[in-house]
Amino acid sequence: MLDGIDALLLARLQFAFTVSFHFIFPSFSIGLASYLAVLEALWLRTGKALYLDLFRYWLKIFAIAFAMGVVSGIVLSYQFGTNWAVFSDKAGPVVGPLMAYEVLTAFFLEAGFLGVMLFGMSRVGRKLHFAATCMVAFGTFVSAFWILSVNSWMQTPTGYVIGANGQFLPGPSWPAIIFNPSFPFRLMHTVTAAYLTTAFAVGATGAWHLLCDSANPHARKMFSMAMWMAALVAPVQIFLGDAHGLNTLEHQPAKVMAMEGHFESHPHGAPLILFGIPDSARQRIDYAIAIPKLSSLILRHDPNAPLRGLDTVPRQDQPPVGPVFWAFRIMVGLGFAMLGIGLWSLFARFRRKLYDWPWLHRAALVMGPSGFVAVIAGWVTTEVGRQPFTVYGLLRTAQSASPLAAPAVGASLLAFVLVYFAVFSAGTWYILRLMAAPPHPHESDLAAAPEAPIRSAGITPGPTQQTKSNAPERPRTQPEGGPRDDA
Amino acid sequence: MTPDATLTVVWAVIIAFGVFAYVVMDGFDLGIGMLFPSFKVGEGRNRAMNSIAPVWDGNETWLVLGGGGLFAAFPLAYAVILPATYPLIIAMLLGLVFRGVAFEFRWRDPRHRALWDLAFAGGSLVAALSQGMTLGAILQGIAVENRAYAGSWWDWLTPYTLLTGLGTVAGYCLLGAAWLVWKLDGPAQDHAYRVARLAAIATLALLVAVSLYTPLLDAEYWRRWFEAPGIYFASQVPLLTAIVTSALFYGLAKRWELAPFLLSLALFLLGMLGLGVSMWPYIVPDQVTIWDAAAPERSQAFMLVGVGLTLPLIIGYTGWAYWVFRGKVGHEGYH
Numbered sequence: 016m017l018d019g020i021d022a023l024l025l026a027r028l029q030f031a032f033t034v035s036f037h038f039i040f041p042s043f044s045i046g047l048a049s050y051l052a053v054l055e056a057l058w059l060r061t062g063k064a065l066y067l068d069l070f071r072y073w074l075k076i077f078a079i080a081f082a083m084g085v086v087s088g089i090v091l092s093y094q095f096g097t098n099w100a101v102f103s104d105k106a107g108p109v110v111g112p113l114m115a116y117e118v119l120t121a122f123f124l125e126a127g128f129l130g131v132m133l134f135g136m137s138r139v140g141r142k143l144h145f146a147a148t149c150m151v152a153f154g155t156f157v158s159a160f161w162i163l164s165v166n167s168w169m170q171t172p173t174g175y176v177i178g179a180n181g182q183f184l185p186g187p188s189w190p191a192i193i194f195n196p197s198f199p200f201r202l203m204h205t206v207t208a209a210y211l212t213t214a215f216a217v218g219a220t221g222a223w224h225l226l227c228d229s230a231n232p233h234a235r236k237m238f239s240m241a242m243w244m245a246a247l248v249a250p251v252q253i254f255l256g257d258a259h260g261l262n263t264l265e266h267q268p269a270k271v272m273a274m275e276g277h278f279e280s281h282p283h284g285a286p287l288i289l290f291g292i293p294d295s296a297r298q299r300i301d302y303a304i305a306i307p308k309l310s311s312l313i314l315r316h317d318p319n320a321p322l323r324g325l326d327t328v329p330r331q332d333q334p335p336v337g338p339v340f341w342a343f344r345i346m347v348g349l350g351f352a353m354l355g356i357g358l359w360s361l362f363a364r365f366r367r368k369l370y371d372w373p374w375l376h377r378a379a380l381v382m383g384p385s386g387f388v389a390v391i392a393g394w395v396t397t398e399v400g401r402q403p404f405t406v407y408g409l410l411r412t413a414q415s416a417s418p419l420a421a422p423a424v425g426a427s428l429l430a431f432v433l434v435y436f437a438v439f440s441a442g443t444w445y446i447l448r449l450m451a452a453p454p455h456p457h458e459s460d461l462a463a464a465p466e467a468p469i470r471s472a473g474i475t476p477g478p479t480q481q482t483k484s485n486a487p488e489r490p491r492t493q494p495e496g497g498p499r500d501d502a
Numbered sequence: 503m504t505p506d507a508t509l510t511v512v513w514a515v516i517i518a519f520g521v522f523a524y525v526v527m528d529g530f531d532l533g534i535g536m537l538f539p540s541f542k543v544g545e546g547r548n549r550a551m552n553s554i555a556p557v558w559d560g561n562e563t564w565l566v567l568g569g570g571g572l573f574a575a576f577p578l579a580y581a582v583i584l585p586a587t588y589p590l591i592i593a594m595l596l597g598l599v600f601r602g603v604a605f606e607f608r609w610r611d612p613r614h615r616a617l618w619d620l621a622f623a624g625g626s627l628v629a630a631l632s633q634g635m636t637l638g639a640i641l642q643g644i645a646v647e648n649r650a651y652a653g654s655w656w657d658w659l660t661p662y663t664l665l666t667g668l669g670t671v672a673g674y675c676l677l678g679a680a681w682l683v684w685k686l687d688g689p690a691q692d693h694a695y696r697v698a699r700l701a702a703i704a705t706l707a708l709l710v711a712v713s714l715y716t717p718l719l720d721a722e723y724w725r726r727w728f729e730a731p732g733i734y735f736a737s738q739v740p741l742l743t744a745i746v747t748s749a750l751f752y753g754l755a756k757r758w759e760l761a762p763f764l765l766s767l768a769l770f771l772l773g774m775l776g777l778g779v780s781m782w783p784y785i786v787p788d789q790v791t792i793w794d795a796a797a798p799e800r801s802q803a804f805m806l807v808g809v810g811l812t813l814p815l816i817i818g819y820t821g822w823a824y825w826v827f828r829g830k831v832g833h834e835g836y837h
Contacts, residue, residue, distance in 0.1 A: 079606070082602075082603075082606060083603075085559075085602075086598075086599050086602045086603060087599075088566075089562070089565065089566055089595065089598065089599075090595045090599070092566050092569045092570055092573075093569050093584065093591055093595060095573060095580075096569070096572075096573060096580045096581060096583070096584030096585070096591075097584045097585060097588050097591050097592065098585075100580075100581035100582070100584060100585045100650060100651065101581065101650065103573060103577055103580050103581040103584075104577050104578050104580075104581035104582075104649055104650075106577075107573055107574065107577020107578075107580065107581070107797060107801075108577060108797040108798050108800075108801040109801070111570075111573045111574030111575070111577055111797060111801060111805075112574045112797075112801050112804050112805040112808075114570055114573060114574065115570045115571060115573070115574040115575075115805050115808065115809075116805070116808050117570075118566050118567060118570035118571075119567070119570075119808050119809065119812045121563075121566075130823075178798070180649070182577075184798050184800070184801075185798065185800045185801055185804070187800075189800075189804055417581075417584075417585040417588070417650075417651070418585060418650055418651055418652070419585055419588060419655060420654065420655050422655075423588055423589065423655040426589075427588070427589070427592040430592065430596055431592075431596070434596050434599060434600070438599055438600065438603050441603070441607055441611070442603065442607075445607070445610050445611075
């Protein structure tokens with residue numbers, strides 16, 4: 016049945032599938048953690064109960080997203096060894112410690128602060144609780160820091176020496192490995208993407224409830240905050256993406272050639288290909304719609320600057336052009352659509368119609384998942400663009416895989432697909448159900464939920480449960496009032 | 503840039519500690535998962551689940567630490583063992599996914615509660631069986647050539663690995679039942695006592711079977727266990743096991759509450775020591791020592807800083823969480 020499909024391709028598909036699924040949840044929880052910190056800070060500063068309600072509303076959603084991120088992340092920490100054993104052996108001394116730091120950070124964050132953040136408000140007091148929220152937000156960032164450092168090292172490896180047994184070994188300086196050339200750009204671009212993803216998810220939720228009831232003050236507030244993010248951060252992200260692209264041009268020119276669809280070199284200024292159908296076999300773009308010299312202007316800031324094409328790269332070193340070309344266009348297209356929504360919202364504010372413009376709300380609703388799509392498209396661009404190497408220019412993907420039979424990998428891929436769709440569809444459904452419920456005053460506290468406070472992988476429940484398990488006579492629906500009374 | 507001999511031993515101890523911490527802590531979670539269908543629908547099941555709800559996820563993260571630590575400190579071992587036990591590892595991960603989300607979804611979705619209960623029990627069983635069989639697969643030997651696994655993808659399936667798998671299932675059930683003896687009262691506790699006794703008998707029988715089988719696998723194991731000088735140290739392990747097991751049965755008969763759990767933990771510790779006797783200093787028996795597999799000194803030293811800072815905090819917090827949730831589980835809803 017699996018004749019003609021080799022184990023390598025199946026292993027790549029499996030990694031792409033599990034990592035893409037996993038990536039969706041952290042890209043939401045990184046942004047959401049910061050949003051929660053902002054909401055709590057605003058509540059502490061202004062004393063307005065509205066912010067506390069919003070905090071509690073999004074906290075429930077955060078708990079599920081975080082839990083699914085943890086469950087799918089455990090799979091990844093083993094996937095390197097199961098499917099990419101040769102890579103693990105060769106690159107382990109360099110990337111292993113960085114990943115261990117990522118694990119320790121995530122571990123510490125989970126154990127230490129998430130429980131307090133989710134369940135501990137009535138126990139530890141507001142200031143300490145706010146500190147815990149900030150630590151969770153900071154922790155998600157640190158986690159991203161380490162894992163993106165690993166990824167960036169695979170794209171632009173520096174600071175290593177090659178050992179006698181063919182392993183990559185750390186050179187004298189760890190900072191030279193951690194802060195490899197593409198890392199600062201990738202980190203900023205990815206974290207900003209996470210913020211935008213969250214902003215559009217929050218914005219769509221607000222828009223949905225505004226369409227139902229444009230007077231709902233909670234929906235107004237979340238929509239307004241999300242639209243400020245869209246208006247301010249989308250342009251920043253486009254600028255960061257451009258900087259990241261220039262960095263890629265410097266270190267991984269073949270990837271940029273694939274993104275641009277430049278099979279041919281252009282000694283007198285390269286055109287910007289808007290659309291076309293790349294044909295790797297014949298090394299050309301069919302039906303191209305192009306703007307002359309614009310690519311050189313963007314990439315070299317000179318319309319007549321020469322740009323090399325894939326004809327200067329040996330065929331066996333070229334990335335697959337199709338996926339990179341298309342994914343890049345999806346990402347950039349969505350980035351500009353986000354900018355469009357941001358500008359529209361500014362115009363709506365100017366006309367004082369931000370909360371009463373159903374078409375804006377419908378557009379924001381449609382754009383709700385755009386961040387997730389853009390993040391995955393960006394991921395495909397950079398990861399497929401790294402091919403055919405795992406460690407760019409040094410270790411080929413074909414020489415990185417475990418010695419496994421195709422049926423073994425095929426069966427596990429099928430199992431992952433079935434299980435992930437079943438389990439994570441259920442989780443996503445629960446999140447959507449929470450989002451569909453309108454936010455309202457006196458939003459319930461997680462710790463005071465009557466039967467089922469949200470708790471799953473990665474969530475150590477806070478001490479409020481202690482009082483429950485030890486003192487069952489205590490009424491269940493109290494401590495909400497505590498922080499709110501004087502608010 | 504060679505591995506540092508002492509640092510490598512330090513890391514071997516850290517990994518061994520991580521694995522032991524995982525096995526005993528998630529062991530009782532998985533045991534309760536497997537015993538779950540034997541508890542009555544309603545209060546019995548709710549209380550059994552409540553007794554681990556606050557701690558299970560912290561327990562499971564030791565598994566991530568074990569995997570991450572192995573990758574970083576002993577990349578060659580990570581690169582050999584995981585492909586050799588590929589189907590087992592994948593099955594374990596998928597089992598843990600089901601087990602993990604069942605905690606949450608069971609409560610969010612009462613209409614499908616029976617389904618999530620099944621996911622909870624089935625996921626726990628698959629994870630426990632895979633872990634035990636992985637251990638057996640490592641002990642029975644892995645074909646290694648050129649720094650890579652050289653066997654086929656069904657090599658792990660033998661009568662021996664089935665035996666270690668079942669032994670782990672029984673052992674986890676014992677841990678789970680002993681934990682419930684400590685955390686419950688009333689009829690549910692009576693049930694836990696009965697199950698604990700059965701699980702203890704099964705664990706003991708399988709432990710003896712595995713212990714007798716292992717030296718027959720390989721002359722090296724025979725030499726370590728039955729010839730001087732190994733025997734002077736090695737013989738203490740079965741001796742202590744006999745004492746601990748007797749105390750365990752006595753304690754269960756006398757309806758002691760905490761002691762059965764502690765004695766079950768002691769049984770696992772002795773199992774770990776026995777493993778040490780069989781394996782040290784190999785990480786893949788007869789093929790790869792911890793020094794062969796070790797990452798260079800710079801890698802291990804760099805990581806040790808992080809572990810030295812965070813591990814004490816993690817242990818401290820974990821202890822605190824257990825302290826907070828001490829005492830019997832209440833009779834009300836999900837706490």
